[in-house]
């Protein structure tokens with residue numbers, strides 16, 4: 623048996639990278655019997671005799687798994703948000719950040735369309751950028767036709783498995799095509815033959831972009847809190863997590879509890895008021911959620 627990583631899943635086959643080639647494999651029946659199924663990104667043990675299809679024999683424990691797109695073992699997400707058109711929106715940004723943190727996917731905020739801002743707007747955005755950096759996030763500023771974009775992003779993608787995330791209309795597809803030029807060719811070719819564009823990718827593939835692996839999908843755009851419990855929420859906001867260690871009560875939800883370090887930090891300005899308001903709103907959504915069975 624050899625160890626490898628599934629890079630692509632298509633029509634019941636799994637493709638494992640070996641010395642630059644993709645080995646076509648089937649999953650052993652044992653997985654189906656257990657209700658498991660291999661995912662793109664899985665590290666697996668597989669056997670391959672060099673002639674017929676290989677077989678996936680064992681799936682190693684996953685660090686994490688996303689549902690849309692269905693990928694396992696993701697290190698980080700380039701979270702793409704526009705500075706304008708659509709306007710920069712901190713509550714939507716915070717939703718994505720919280721959901722990604724809950725999956726243990728490291729977010730990197732990529733702001734696009736900075737060239738569309740006037741001076742006043744640039745100043746306002748600059749304050750937010752400083753805020754988010756102080757919270758502990760990496761923020762990358764990009765503008766149209768930025769010649770340094772690829773090398774900047776390459777630095778962040780190096781040695782990692784990444785996905786793109788973010789609302790639609792912010793330039794995710796453009797960014798994806800910049801990072802994976804062969805994708806644009808593929809999409810253009812398919813849309814020409816089918817007479818329609820975009821969304822031609824029905825499967826997910828991890829593409830080796832030289833520095834790291836990137837999922838070839840504009841993908842992750844989920845921002846509901848279905849899988850987060852109310853006690854877990856503050857751990858998904860890094861500055862809340864740090865400061866809540868000093869709350870008097872364990873399991874403090876930072877709402878009505880006495881001697882709450884988070885509320886004190888909001889008073890003193892160490893935690894931004896808008897972050898606390900978003901936290902309260904997200905907490906309420908989780909509390910109001912219908913129980914799942």
Ligand code: ZN
Nearest residue numbers: 869874876882
């Ligand atoms: Zn508290």
